[in-house]
Amino acid sequence: MSSGxxxxxxxxxxxxxxxxxxxxxxxxxxWLHGLGDKGSSWSQLLESLPLPNIKWICPTAPTRPVAMFxxxxxxxxxxxxxxxGDGPDDLEGLDASAAHVANLLSGEPANIKLGIGGFSMGxxxxxxxxxxxxxxxxxxxNLYPVNLSAVVGLSGWLxxxxxxxxxxxxxxxAVRRAASLPVLQCHGxxxxxxxxxxxxxxxxxxxxxxxxxxxxxxxxxxGHYTVPEETDEVCHWLTAxxxxxxxxx
Numbered sequence: 001m002s003s004g005x006x007x008x009x010x011x012x013x014x015x016x017x018x019x020x021x022x023x024x025x026x027x028x029x030x031w032l033h034g035l036g037d038k039g040s041s042w043s044q045l046l047e048s049l050p051l052p053n054i055k056w057i058c059p060t061a062p063t064r065p066v067a068m069f070x071x072x073x074x075x076x077x078x079x080x081x082x083x084x085g086d087g088p089d090d091l092e093g094l095d096a097s098a099a100h101v102a103n104l105l106s107g108e109p110a111n112i113k114l115g116i117g118g119f120s121m122g123x124x125x126x127x128x129x130x131x132x133x134x135x136x137x138x139x140x141x142n143l144y145p146v147n148l149s150a151v152v153g154l155s156g157w158l159x160x161x162x163x164x165x166x167x168x169x170x171x172x173x174a175v176r177r178a179a180s181l182p183v184l185q186c187h188g189x190x191x192x193x194x195x196x197x198x199x200x201x202x203x204x205x206x207x208x209x210x211x212x213x214x215x216x217x218x219x220x221x222x223g224h225y226t227v228p229e230e231t232d233e234v235c236h237w238l239t240a241x242x243x244x245x246x247x248x249x
Contacts, residue, residue, distance in 0.1 A: 011096045014060025014075065016104070017043040023052030027149070027242045028108045029115040030057045030101045032122025034155075035066070035083070036074040042119070045226075049235055053244045055112075057104050061097065061121075077125040078159070083194045085124070085157040085202065094159055095138040098129045105146045113242050115150035117234075120194055120224065123156020127183075127202065130211075131160065134177040135167055150241050152184045152234055155194050155224055158202035168209040178210040182241040185214065186230050188222025 017039045031042050039058035046056040061075040068080050078093030105114045118126040130151040132144040139160065158164075168174050183206065187199035196218075203216040217233055238244065 011062040011064070011093070011100075013062050013100055014038060015040070016060065017058040019043050019047045019056035019058070021053055021055045024245060025055055025109075025112060026053040026244055027113040027115060027238075028055040028057065028105060029117055029150070029152075029238075030059065030104050032059070032077065032097075032101070032116070032118030032125050033061065033075070034118075034120030034122055035068075035076050035080075038075060045231070049231060051235055051238060051244065054238070054242075055108075059100065059104060064093075077121050080121070083121065083157070084198045085159055085161055086198075089160050091139040091160070094125065094128050095140050095142075097125050098132050098138060098144075099142070101125070101129055102132075102144060102146045113149040114146055115148060115152070115238070115242070117150075117152030117154075118156065119154045119226070120156055123153030123185075124159050126151050127153045127156060127158045127185075127206070128160065130181060130183060130206075131158075131164060131167075134174045134181060134211075135171065136174065136177075148181060150182050150184075150238060152186075152238070153199075153202075154186045154226060154230065154234075155188065155191055155199065156185070156202070157194055157198040158205055161202060161205040164205060165209050175210040178206075179212045181211065181213065182237075183211055183214045184217070184234065184237045184241075186217045186219065186233065188219045188224070190221050190223045193224035 039060040065071040077097040079090040081087035
């Protein structure tokens with residue numbers, strides 16, 4: 001799939017794994033893995049969660065040269081020099097991955113609620129997709145085609161945070177959409193890969209431009225991985241925000 005930004009680069013995405021709902025299908029969530037990982041790694045964990053009404057789609061990122069590794073190729077949703085959001089943003093890669101995710105969601109039935117979640121670089125792509133949704137378009141100007149009902153980011157950061165305020169201020173509709181989009185961000189204080197401060201700063205950036213329904217959860221001692229306490233939080237939050245059946249709260 002080309003990013004459509006006027007260049008000739010094409011991104012070949014890997015295998016997509018689907019976890020079908022065990023109960024009545026109410027929501028579909030695309031879940032995005034971290035740098036160097038693949039979709040199947042997360043499908044097993046997601047299948048074990050007590051969320052029978054969710055269909056999970058777990059794509060695999062393209063294999064591409066990554067600047068952070070001196071150009072060594074691995075699976076990555078976009079190119080990065082470091083995992084912080086401080087470096088230059090690979091808009092072409094971000095747009096291509098956000099468009100791939102939106103395309104996976106666009107075929108779902110009209111009555112199904114749609115969401116995006118992810119870990120690390122996958123969380124960054126999910127949060128970037130949230131900004132595309134509220135702005136109604138990608139950075140390249142193409143229209144964003146799906147309506148999101150929830151976004152989850154674990155141990156991640158927000159790409160393009162420096163330009164977000166300026167883009168949001170041009171659109172009253174974007175501010176209105178941002179206010180009504182539920183976002184959950186979780187980050188461990190002991191994260192030595194994506195520093196906690198990057199996650200915290202990303203949440204503050206989203207909050208400051210109008211993402212009012214944003215929850216930021218901190219986990220003491222948690223490194224760059226997930227723990228049952230965190231996945232329980234995600235389950236409760238999704239059940240409440242998406243109005244799923246079988247709430248355990």
